[in-house]
Each structure stands twice: as C-alpha cells, then as structure tokens.
Amino acid sequence: xxxxxxxxxxxxxxxxxxxxxxxxxxxxxxxxxxxxxxxxxxxxxxxxxxxxxxxxxxxxxxxxxxxxxxxxxxxxxxxxxxxxxxxxxxxxxxxxxxxxxxxxxxxxxxxxxxxxxxxxxxxxxxxxxxxxxxxxxxxxxxxxxxxxxxxxxxxxxxxxxxxxxxxxxxxxxxxxxxxxxxxxxxxxxxxxxxxxxxxxxxxxxxxxxxxxxxxxxxxxxxxxxxxxxxxxxxxxxxxxxxxxxxxxxxxxxxxxxxxxxxxxxxxxxxxxxxxxxxxxxxxxxxxxxxxxxxxxxxxxxxxxxxxxxxxxxxxxxxxxxxxxxxxxxxxxxxxxxxxxxxxxxxxxxxxxxxxxxxxxxxxxxxxxxxxxxxxxxxxxxxxxxxxxxxxxxxxxxxxxxxxxxxx
Ligand code: ADP
Ligand code: ASP
Ligand code: MG
Numbered sequence: 001x002x003x004x005x006x007x008x009x010x011x012x013x014x015x016x017x018x019x020x021x022x023x024x025x026x027x028x029x030x031x032x033x034x035x036x037x038x039x040x041x042x043x044x045x046x047x048x049x050x051x052x053x054x055x056x057x058x059x060x061x062x063x064x065x066x067x068x069x070x071x072x073x074x075x076x077x078x079x080x081x082x083x084x085x086x087x088x089x090x091x092x093x094x095x096x097x098x099x100x101x102x103x104x105x106x107x108x109x110x111x112x113x114x115x116x117x118x119x120x121x122x123x124x125x126x127x128x129x130x131x132x133x134x135x136x137x138x139x140x141x142x143x144x145x146x147x148x149x150x151x152x153x154x155x156x157x158x159x160x161x162x163x164x165x166x167x168x169x170x171x172x173x174x175x176x177x178x179x180x181x182x183x184x185x186x187x188x189x190x191x192x193x194x195x196x197x198x199x200x201x202x203x204x205x206x207x208x209x210x211x212x213x214x215x216x217x218x219x220x221x222x223x224x225x226x227x228x229x230x231x232x233x234x235x236x237x238x239x240x241x242x243x244x245x246x247x248x249x250x251x252x253x254x255x256x257x258x259x260x261x262x263x264x265x266x267x268x269x270x271x272x273x274x275x276x277x278x279x280x281x282x283x284x285x286x287x288x289x290x291x292x293x294x295x296x297x298x299x300x301x302x303x304x305x306x307x308x309x310x311x312x313x314x315x316x317x318x319x320x321x322x323x324x325x326x327x328x329x330x331x332x333x334x335x336x337x338x339x340x341x342x343x344x345x346x347x348x349x350x351x352x353x354x355x356x357x358x359x360x361x362x363x364x365x366x367x368x369x370x371x372x373x374x375x376x377x378x379x380x381x382x383x384x385x386x387x388x389x390x391x392x393x394x395x396x397x398x399x400x401x402x403x404x405x406x407x
Contacts, residue, residue, distance in 0.1 A: 002167040003125075004029060007039040007135065007157035011174040012231035013077045014044035022231065023084035025172075026130060030090060035125050037164065039135045039157040040081055042073025047136075047150070063108035067137075067147045071097070074134035074153070082132050092130040095120065097137035097145075102156065104138035104146045111138060111146035112214075113155070116163035133160060154215035162222035169224050171211065172231040177238035178203070178210055180402040181255040185390050188403040192253070194239045199253050199347055202379050206343040207258030216240065251348030252355070252400040257389050261291075261339040262314035263371060265306045266321065268331030271298035278324040279305065286320040288313050292374045292383065306372065308383065311337050339371060340386040344396060345379045356380050362399035366391050 006029065008022050022040075029036050041047075050069050054061040078094040085092035101117035124131045135153025138146050148155050154171055161169035178200065179189040195203075197220035204213040210228060219226045219240060229237025269275055276295070283290055293307045309317045314337045325333050349355050356373075359380055363370060368391065372383040384392055397403065 001033050001035060003035045003037070003164060005037045005039065005157050005161040005164070005166045005169045007153055007169070007171045008041065008231055009153070009171075009173045010041040010044055010046070012172055013040055013081065016080075018043075019077065019080050020084050022172075023081060023088055025231070026081075026085060027088050027090055030130055036130050037121060037125070037160055037166070038081065038130065038132045039153055039160060040074060040077040040132060041135050041153040042070075043077050043080075046073040046076070064144060067108045067111075068145045070147050071134070071137040071145050074136050078132045078134040085130055085132075090130055091128055092132060093124050094132040094134065095124075096134050097156065098139035098143075100131075100133045100160070102133075102138035102159065104140060104148070106140045106142070106144065106146065108146055110149040111140075113138060113148070113159050116159055118160070118163045121160070121164065148214075149212070151209060151212040152214070154212035155218065158215040158218040158222075158224055158226060161224045162218055166224065168227060169219065170227045170229065170237075171215075172229055173210060174231065175210065176230040176233060176235045177228050178208070178240070178254070180253070181393050181397050182208065182257065185257070186255075186393050186397050188394070188397055190403055190405075192238050193236070194241065195253060196347065197240060197242055199345055199378065200240045202343075202345045202376070203254050203256045206256035206345065206379065206381060207341070208254070208256040211240075251346050251352060252344045252402065253346040253348070254344075255393055255396050255400075255402070256343045256345060257340060257393055259340045259386055259389060260310050260312070261308050261341050261383055261386070262311045262317075262335060262337040263306060263308050263339055263383065264314065264317055264321070264333055264335050265304055266325055266330050266333045267304050269295075269303050269305045270329055271301045271303050275328050276305070278328055279321055282320045282324045283309075283317060286316060288317050288320060290317075292372055292381075294372055294374075308339070308372070336371075338386045339383050340389040341381050341383045342389060342392045342396060343379050343381040344400060347378045349380075350377050358399055359396060362395045363392055366395045368392055368395075 082092045082094035104111035135156040177191045181189045183189040201216040204211045226240040291308045370382045374381045
C-alpha cells in the first residue's frame with residue numbers, strides 16, 4: 001500500500017462534471033489499495049474572479065482580508081470533492097489549510113510554509129478516509145489565514161507529501177506533462193519523460209507555470225518524486241526526481257517564457273558609491289521584487305541603471321524610486337511595461353561554449369531585438385518585446401532541435 005498525494009488544478013475542477021470526474025480518478029487510486037490525500041485548487045477562474053470582486057469594492061484591497069477572501073475558492077472545491085467522493089460510497093473528509101496543520105509566516109499573498117503538523121490528516125487516513133486538503137492556504141500562529149502566492153496549490157501538495165512521507169506527489173493538470181516549451185505556444189513542443197529538480201526549478205522560476213517553483217524546491221529538499229500528468233487522459237506524464245543524467249545529448253532541455261516583465265531605466269546616474277543602495281533600498285522598503293539588474297560601464301562617470309519588475313508592480317516601483325532619482329541627481333527614469341522574457345535551460349550547457357551565440361542568432365534571424373541578457377550556470381535569458389515572445393519560442397525550439405527525441 002502506497003501513500004499518494006494527488007493535486008488537481010483549477011481547470012480540472014472547473015465545474016460539477018470536473019469535480020465528479022476527479023472524484024472517480026481519486027476513487028480509482030484508492031481502489032488500488034493506496035492511501036490518498038488530495039489537494040485541490042479553486043474551481044476554474046475563481047481566484048481571478050475573487051480578486052476582481054475585491055477591486056470592485058476598493059482601490060486598494062486590505063492584504064489580510066484579501067487572503068481570507070481568496071482562500072474561500074479552495075474551500076468550495078475541496079468540500080464539493082468530498083461530497084462527490086461520499087456519493088460514490090467512499091469515506092472522505094475535506095480540511096482547510098488551517099485544519100490540515102499548514103502553519104505559515106504572516107506575509108500575506110505570498111506566505112511561506114513554516115511547518116506542517118499533519119496529525120489530523122494522519123488520524124483521518126488511519127480511519128480509512130480519503131483526505132482532501134484545500135490548496136494555496138495556511139494559517140499564522142496568530143490564527144490569521146494566509147495564501148501562498150498564485151499557483152501555490154502545487155506547493156501545498158508537495159509540502160503535504162513531504163510531511164506525510166508520501167511515496168509520490170502527483171500533479172494533475174490540463175497538459176500531459178512538462179514539455180520542452182509551453183505546448184500552447186509551441187506546437188512542436190515535446191513531452192519530457194523525466195527531468196531533474198535543478199532544471200525543473202529553473203524552468204518554473206523563469207515562467208513555465210506548469211509547476212510552482214517552490215513546489216520544485218520542496219520536492220528537491222525532501223526528495224519527493226513529483227509526477228506531472230493530465231487530469232483528463234491516462235497518458236504517462238513527466239517524472240521529476242533527483243539523480244538524472246547531467247551530460248544529456250540535448251544540452252538545452254527546455255525553454256521557459258514569461259510575459260510579465262516591465263523594465264525601468266534610470267538615466268544619467270552619477271557613478272559613485274551609495275547610488276545603487278539608495279535606489280534599491282527604496283524598492284525594498286515597498287516590498288517590490290526586483291528581477292534583473294544591469295548597470296552599464298560609465299562614460300565620464302555618468303551611467304544608466306536598468307532593472308526589471310513584474311508589470312503589476314511597475315507603477316509602484318516608479319513611484320518608489322522617484323525620490324531617490326531626484327536626490328542622487330539622475331536625469332530621470334523611463335518605464336517599458338511591454339516586455340517578456342525567453343530562457344533556454346539545461347544543465348548540459350555548463351562549461352560548453354556557443355549556446356549564447358546560437359540563441360542570439362536565432363532571435364536576430366527573426367528580427368527580434370534583445371533588450372537585456374542575463375545568465376546563470378544552466379540558463380540564458382533574453383528580455384524582448386512581449387509581442388515577439390511566441391515567435392522567439394518557436395525559433396529557439398527549432399534552433400536547439402528540441403523537437404528531436406532526447407532524454
Ligand atoms: P493548473 O491550473 O492545473 O495548476 P496551470 O495553468 O497553473 O495549471 O499550469 C498548466 C499550464 O502551464 C499549461 O496549460 C501550459 O499552458 C503551461 N505551461 C507553460 N510552460 C509549460 C511547459 N514547459 N510544459 C507544460 N506546460 C507548460
Ligand atoms: N487558486 C490559486 C491560483 O489560481 C492557487 C492555485 O491554483 O494553485 O493561483
Ligand atoms: Mg498551477
């Protein structure tokens with residue numbers, strides 16, 4: 001008998017039929033003699049609709065109230081799934097994040113899990129029940145409800161698997177696994193049979209939203225194998241686990257993209273100590289997450305400083321740096337909020353020359369201008385015009401021959 005954690009995403013439980021279909025899949029896993037814990041997302045677009053609703057009643061939604069509001073989405077789907085399972089004749093119980101013992105810090109809208117006290121779940125499992133946990137939420141020691149950030153139900157699932165010592169965490173979604181690129185934008189994308197944590201983390205962190213990056217981190221930390229597969233078909237999915245060959249033939253394993261990039265350039269910055277501190281401290285004070293930072297070499301001790309943030313934070317970031325821009329005597333700052341990024345990723349790129357050149361050529365041949373470039377050991381990222389991201393993905397997929405069979 002195995003202990004399996006299964007997670008079903010929003011599109012898998014979008015309506016009553018979806019919930020009944022998920023109930024049948026869960027029941028089938030139980031019938032095979034497994035103990036099952038299920039984590040569910042909110043139905044369909046519920047989370048977006050709730051955010052929208054909040055913004056209809058106020059310009060600036062209170063962080064604490066917003067998290068309670070959003071957590072209700074997952075309560076609806078988890079309770080309905082428990083009812084559907086009971087009507088199929090199975091013992092099932094739904095638990096909110098708090099009831100499931102998911103303790104978090106108090107950073108609303110992107111809380112981190114501190115610990116999972118799973119004794120209630122263990123008790124229910126021992127009584128033979130299927131346990132359904134509302135994803136994406138937890139509770140602080142002060143008993144305030146928190147949410148884990150968009151896409152956070154994946155993280156709930158892997159955290160549950162880690163704390164229960166589950167044999168596997170299965171993430172069921174609306175595609176059949178992890179592909180070499182988003183299959184919705186690149187028709188030639190190929191499903192990977194397996195991928196290591198390190199490459200998967202880089203893909204997820206750079207935009208492949210099929211898995212929440214923190215879920216991958218937890219999987220690696222606790223050595224939990226994670227299977228990504230379809231909620232709608234029986235096709236074999238992608239297994240994410242450690243110990244996968246590093247020197248693979250296809251040295252680029254996948255391409256990630258992100259359409260949510262805004263670039264802020266501070267012009268005419270005097271090149272002297274303390275300038276970067278002034279600018280980035282003002283952003284940190286406002287809790288704004290800065291991604292890429294580039295500072296040019298100065299000419300006559302004057303330079304430009306560029307950084308990127310999420311589009312949703314770009315206006316706030318402009319306001320936050322304004323006083324610093326004035327106080328350091330810079331010429332001004334400009335915002336471009338219509339950018340995206342494409343990243344090629346693969347551990348096999350380490351210490352092998354030529355990948356960057358091939359990437360830049362592929363983009364150049366499409367007439368795509370590169371605004372910024374960043375790299376890590378196993379990744380090269382180009383920031384480009386958002387409208388050209390689909391073309392860039394297709395061109396890069398071809399240039400690195402990702403449609404060809406590899407590992
Ligand atoms: P869920 O609601 O099940 O959590 P998400 O919408 O969060 O599903 O994630 C699944 C989506 O991730 C897919 O529909 C696909 O468009 C997108 N995606 C982006 N990159 C990839 C990739 N490399 N492989 C598979 N899917 C990807
Ligand atoms: N419902 C949340 C969201 O839409 C969490 C999740 O689906 O993973 O982001
Ligand atoms: Mg998701």
